Amino acid sequence: MTAHRITVAGVAVDTRHWIGGARVASAATFTDVSPVDGAALGEIARGTATEAEAAVAAAQEAFPGWAATPRAERARILHAIADGVEKRIEDLAIVETTDNGALLRSHRRGVMPRVAHNFRFFADWLLTLEHEDFETRGHTNHVSWDPAGPCVLITPWNAPLMLATWKIAPALAAGNTVVLKPAEWTPLTASLLADIAHEAGLPAGVFNIVQGYGAEAGSALVAHPDVRRISFTGSVPTAKTIAAAAAAHLVPTSFELGGKSPLLVFGDADLDLAVDLAVEQYDNAGQVCLAATRLLVESSVAEEFTRRFIAKAARLRQGDPRDEATDIGPNIHPRQLEKIDGFVRRALAAGARAVIGGHREDGQYYAPTLLTDVAQDSEIVQEEVFGPVLTLQTFDTEEEAVRLANDTRFGLAATVATGDQERAERVTGQLVAGTVWVNCFFVRDLQAPFGGSRESGVGREGGTWSFDFYCDLKNTVTSP
Ligand code: NAD
Numbered sequence: 001m002t003a004h005r006i007t008v009a010g011v012a013v014d015t016r017h018w019i020g021g022a023r024v025a026s027a028a029t030f031t032d033v034s035p036v037d038g039a040a041l042g043e044i045a046r047g048t049a050t051e052a053e054a055a056v057a058a059a060q061e062a063f064p065g066w067a068a069t070p071r072a073e074r075a076r077i078l079h080a081i082a083d084g085v086e087k088r089i090e091d092l093a094i095v096e097t098t099d100n101g102a103l104l105r106s107h108r109r110g111v112m113p114r115v116a117h118n119f120r121f122f123a124d125w126l127l128t129l130e131h132e133d134f135e136t137r138g139h140t141n142h143v144s145w146d147p148a149g150p151c152v153l154i155t156p157w158n159a160p161l162m163l164a165t166w167k168i169a170p171a172l173a174a175g176n177t178v179v180l181k182p183a184e185w186t187p188l189t190a191s192l193l194a195d196i197a198h199e200a201g202l203p204a205g206v207f208n209i210v211q212g213y214g215a216e217a218g219s220a221l222v223a224h225p226d227v228r229r230i231s232f233t234g235s236v237p238t239a240k241t242i243a244a245a246a247a248a249h250l251v252p253t254s255f256e257l258g259g260k261s262p263l264l265v266f267g268d269a270d271l272d273l274a275v276d277l278a279v280e281q282y283d284n285a286g287q288v289c290l291a292a293t294r295l296l297v298e299s300s301v302a303e304e305f306t307r308r309f310i311a312k313a314a315r316l317r318q319g320d321p322r323d324e325a326t327d328i329g330p331n332i333h334p335r336q337l338e339k340i341d342g343f344v345r346r347a348l349a350a351g352a353r354a355v356i357g358g359h360r361e362d363g364q365y366y367a368p369t370l371l372t373d374v375a376q377d378s379e380i381v382q383e384e385v386f387g388p389v390l391t392l393q394t395f396d397t398e399e400e401a402v403r404l405a406n407d408t409r410f411g412l413a414a415t416v417a418t419g420d421q422e423r424a425e426r427v428t429g430q431l432v433a434g435t436v437w438v439n440c441f442f443v444r445d446l447q448a449p450f451g452g453s454r455e456s457g458v459g460r461e462g463g464t465w466s467f468d469f470y471c472d473l474k475n476t477v478t479s480p
């Protein structure tokens with residue numbers, strides 16, 4: 001192995017940027033550390049404005065050729081990328097688990113097959129995109145979906161390749177070129193994707209990666225005047241910084257941000273189902289933007305719900321994410337663990353009671369936690385923790401449930417557990433959220449719009465909504 005290639009769980013990964021169809025090193029590097037055992041995995045190229053400039057220039061140069069490539073050929077190459085992902089599912093799964101600590105079994109059987117699906121779905125959707133021509137006083141209106149240009153995509157660490165490919169696939173399908181900046185805590189699978197895309201025949205410069213920190217590589221990319229779209233998934237404060245940079249050149253932005261989603265459990269709900277849904281919120285060690293971290297339970301069933309919740313949560317196995325039997329892996333980084341613990345300690349000091357958990361475990365683990373006796377306006381109820389920490393509040397009426405559910409500055413998702421269909425319709429109609437699940441959770445179809453209201457995001461991704469964002473729509477009016 002050269003200095004630029006590391007071996008991660010037996011898989012060779014290039015640690016350099018991928019710009020204009022070539023690997024590019026940087027003078028400076030940063031250390032990528034595994035949350036699984038704290039081992040240093042390698043030194044990753046640390047991009048600056050120089051690499052950002054080179055990557056946008058490469059994307060700009062490749063744009064006319066890719067934009068002019070017939071849709072069917074673009075779709076064929078995206079399917080070839082999906083084939084490549086499918087061939088390397090095991091490699092991608094173990095590298096992602098080593099890099100971000102999420103469960104190997106879910107990477108293997110859920111996430112990585114979905115990564116391939118992301119490419120297939122948007123390749124196929126591209127071929128269906130049309131708008132019926134229509135007439136105006138004898139003139140024909142023809143709407144076309146023109147590619148926009150180089151797109152900068154910035155992604156977080158909690159589901160690195162999944163979230164990146166939700167953006168990469170539609171951006172490329174639409175005929176745009178891309179510069180991706182992966183999160184600095186999880187740079188590895190993006191690098192493998194560059195190899196896969198190259199082998200699939202994606203032309204040089206169509207897909208580029210700049211590794212590095214947000215404040216260095218990321219901020220240089222989003223400030224670049226030649227960028228035509230910025231799509232970002234991450235935290236609210238970063239989105240505000242990016243929005244300001246994008247405003248300088250009036251670049252359209254798509255933001256998928258944080259949340260503080262509620263799970264409303266009504267007295268008429270199937271209580272076992274409601275408890276299953278609640279315990280599921282500890283998935284990925286609570287590092288899920290959509291997680292329903294606020295349990296709102298009708299007073300009449302709160303005691304029984306809590307009893308069953310404790311019993312079910314006690315069966316969760318926390319441990320090595322590579323072990324098939326593990327349900328909850330480590331949290332991503334010591335800094336994240338410190339943040340989680342800070343939230344819980346402040347909540348306890350303010351009078352909250354830990355029904356379960358409320359403390360760190362050995363290593364980079366946090367005990368699954370349920371807090372009660374929390375005030376609606378308290379930090380723990382209002383702020384996103386991004387760890388395995390849930391709060392439980394009770395309500396007495398439907399009106400109160402809806403009021404509590406909507407009383408945050410977020411609006412990403414909400415889940416309703418009820419046995420009454422009419423109630424479900426009444427309540428979901430009043431909830432402020434981009435996605436509402438009734439008696440289920442985490443069911444996501446790429447045809448559906450996905451995104452957040454209020455501070456949970458700007459815009460929607462999925463199906464035609466993705467193409468709306470990544471295209472410059474043009475109406476051509478022709479006289480008779
Ligand atoms: P973050 O905002 O700290 O970082 C996200 C990305 O932005 C990283 O790649 C980072 O390097 C980059 N970045 C940071 N500062 C930047 C700057 N000034 N300019 C350009 N790029 C910059 O978020 P995080 O901690 O990595 O991710 C967790 C957050 O992401 C949570 O709030 C979570 O809810 C949210 N999230 C949302 C969704 C969704 O779909 N809504 C999905 C997953 C995660």
